[in-house]
Amino acid sequence: MPVLPKIAEYADELTAIRRDFHQHPEIGFEEVRTSGIVAEKLKGWGIEVHTGLARTGVVGVLKGKGEGSKTVGLRADMDALPMDEQTNLPYASKNPGRFHGCGHDSHTTMLLGAARYLAETRDFSGTAVFIFQPAEEGLGGARTMLKDGLFDKFPCDEIYGMHNNPLAEPNKVGVKPGAAMAGASFFDITINGVGSHGAMPHHSKDPIVIASALVQSLQSIVSRNVPAVDTAVLSVTQVHSGSAYNVVPDKAVISGTIRYFKDEVMELIHHRVRSLCNGMAQAYEISIDVDLRNIFDVLMNDPALSEAYLDAAREIVGAENVEETREVATGSEDFADMLKVVPGAYCTLGHKGTVPVHNPGFILDDDMLPVGSSIMARIVEKRLAS
Template sequence: MPVLPKIAEYADELTAIRRDIHQHPEIGFEEVRTSGIVARMLQSWGVEVHTGLGKTGVVGILKGKGDSGRTVGLRADMDALPMDEQTNLPFASKNPGRFHGCGHDGHTTMLLGAARYLAETRDFAGTAVFIFQPAEEGLGGARAMLADGLFDKFPCDEIYGMHNNPLAEPGKMGVKPGAAMAGASFFDITINGVGSHGAMPHHSKDPIVIASALIQNLQSVVSRNVPAVRTAVLSVTQVHSGSAYNVVPGKAVISGTIRYFDDEVMELIHHRVRTLCAGMAQAYEISIDVDLRNTFDVLMNDPDLSLAYLDAARDVVGEENVSETKDLVTGSEDFADMLKVVPGAYCTLGHKGSIPVHNPGFILDDEILPVGASIMARIVEKRMPL
C-alpha cells in the first residue's frame, strides 16, 4: 500500500497548510495563530476539540466506527525556533527572529492530514486522540500539557510521534526500540568574584580566570567519571563576562548542556559538577551559584510498539524502507515525557535535503507530508482494527 489514496488527493492542500504555518512561525507557548488554525480545521472535520492544555496546546478526540474500548494517541509539536531564516523561499518566515528550522510546521501538518483522513473514514474501532503540543524546543511543552492533566482527561493506551530527518534517505522510516534519544539538563553557573582595575588584577578575584579553570575541569567529568561504556556529553556553550578593556569584572556566567541515556549517569554528572564548583569556590575564596535543571527525559521507545509502528509504516513506504535502528541519538525530544506516562514509540522519517535541522538554511521537503500523514493514520487503523 503506498500513500493512502485519500491523503494523496489532498496533498496539495497539506502543502498549502504547511507553507502558511511556515510563513507565520511562533515560538514556544506563543503558538496562538497556529493552535487556532489546528482547532478550526479539526472542528471542520467533526473532531471534538479541546484547547488551552499547556497554555497553547490542542487536543482532538475522534471515535471510530466501532468501539473496542481502546485509545491511541498521535502527537505533533507546533513551535518554531528563535532564529532567523536564510532560505530565500517565497514562503519564508514573515516574523523576524522566528523560523520553523526544525520541521515542526511539517509535523503539525502531517498530524492534521492524518486527522482529516481518519475523520472521513473512521475505519477503526476505538478512539483516536490528536495531541498538538506547544513549546517542544527546550521550554517544557510536554510537561506543561501533562501538568494540565493531558492523560487524566484524555487517557491513551499507547501514543506515537514522528520527526522529519533531512539526513536520511527520502521515505526511509526508522525506530530504535528502548533508549533512543538522550535526556538533557541545562546549566547556568555564576561565578561571583571580585572586580578591579584591569591594571591592578591583584585586587581582584578574577571570575574569568576561575571560569577558564572550571571549564577545563568540567571537561574531565565525562572522560574521567562516567564509565566509558555509558554514553554522555557535557558541553559548555556560553561564557558571559566583562564589559570594558580595563576592568576585571566581578562576575562570570558559564552555561551549557548535559546529555545522558540513564538517570544514574545524570545524577553522577550533576554531583560532579556541583562538587567541582564547590571546590573551585573554596580554592579561590569566592562563591559559585549552580543552577542545574533537567529539561528532557531519556526517550524510551516501547519495544513491542516500536515494531508495531514499523509494521504500520511498512504498509505505506514498503518493506525496504523501514528499519529498526541501532544508533543512540544525543539530541533530545520532550515527547520522552509523554512516553514516561504512556507507552509508545517515536520514529524518524527521511526526506530530500542536505541541510540539517536547526540550521538557518534548513528546508523541509513537502513530499514528506502525505507520507507522514499516512503512517500516522495507518498506526491508528492497525492498532484498533474494526
C-alpha cells in the same frame, strides 16, 4: 500500499498549510495563531476539540465506526525556534527571530492530514486522540500538558510521534526500540568574583580566570567520571563576562547542556558539576551559584509498539524503506515525558535535503507530508482494527 489515496488527493492542501505555518512561526507557549488554525480545521472535520492545555495546546478526540474501548494517541509539536531564517524561500518566515528550523511545521501538518483522513473514513474501532503540543524546544511543553491533566482527561493506551530527518534517504522510516534519544539538563553557573581596574588585577578575584579553569575541569567529568561503557555529553555553550577593555569584571556566567541515557549517569554528572564548582569557590575564595535543570527525559520506545509502528510504515513506504535502528541519538525530545506515562514509539521519516535541522539554511521537503500523514493514520487503523 503506497500513500493512502485519500491523503494523496489533498497533498497540495497539506503543502499550503505547512508553508503557511512556516511563514508565521511562533515559539513555545506563543503558538496562538498556529493552535487557532489547528483547532479550526479539526472542528471543520467534525472532530471534538479541546484547547487550553499548556496554554496553547490543542487536543482532538475522534471515535471510529466500531465500538472498541481502546484509545490510540498521535502527537505533534507546534513551536518554532528563536532564530533567523536564511533560506530565501518565497514562503520564508515573516517573523524576525522566529524560524521553523526543526520541522515542527511539518509535524503539525502531518498530524492534521492524518486527522482529516481518519475523520473522513472512521475505519477503526475505538478512539483516536490527536495531541498538538506547544513548546517542545526546551521549554517543557510536554511536562506542562501532563501537569494540566493530559492523560487524565484524555486517557490513551498507547501513543506515537514522528520527526522529520533531512539526513536520511527520502521516505526512510527508522525506530530505535528501548532508549532512543538522550535525556538532557541545562546549566547556568554564575561565578561571583571581585572586580578591579584591568591594570591592577591583584585587587581582583578574576571571574574570567576562574571560569576558564572551570570550563576545563568540567570537560574531565565525562572522560574521567562517567563509566566508559556509558554515553554522555557535557558541552559548555556560552561564556558571558566583562564590558570594558580596562575592567576586570566581578561576574562570569557559564552555560551549557548535559546529555545522558541513564538517570544514574545524570545524577553522577550533576554531583560532579556541583563538586567542582564548590572546589573552585573554595580555592579562589569566592562564591559560585549553580543552577542545574533537567529539561528532557530519556526517550524510551516500547519494543513491541516500535515493531507495530514499523509494521504500519511498511504498508506505506515498503519494507525496503523501514528499519529498526541501533544507534541512539544524543539529541533530545520531550515526547519522552509522555512516553514515561503512556507506552508508545517515536519514529523518524527521511526527506530530501542536505542541511541539518537547527541550521538557518534548513529546508524541508513537502513531499514527505502525505507520507507521514499516511503512516500516522495507518498505525491508528491497525492498532484499532475491528
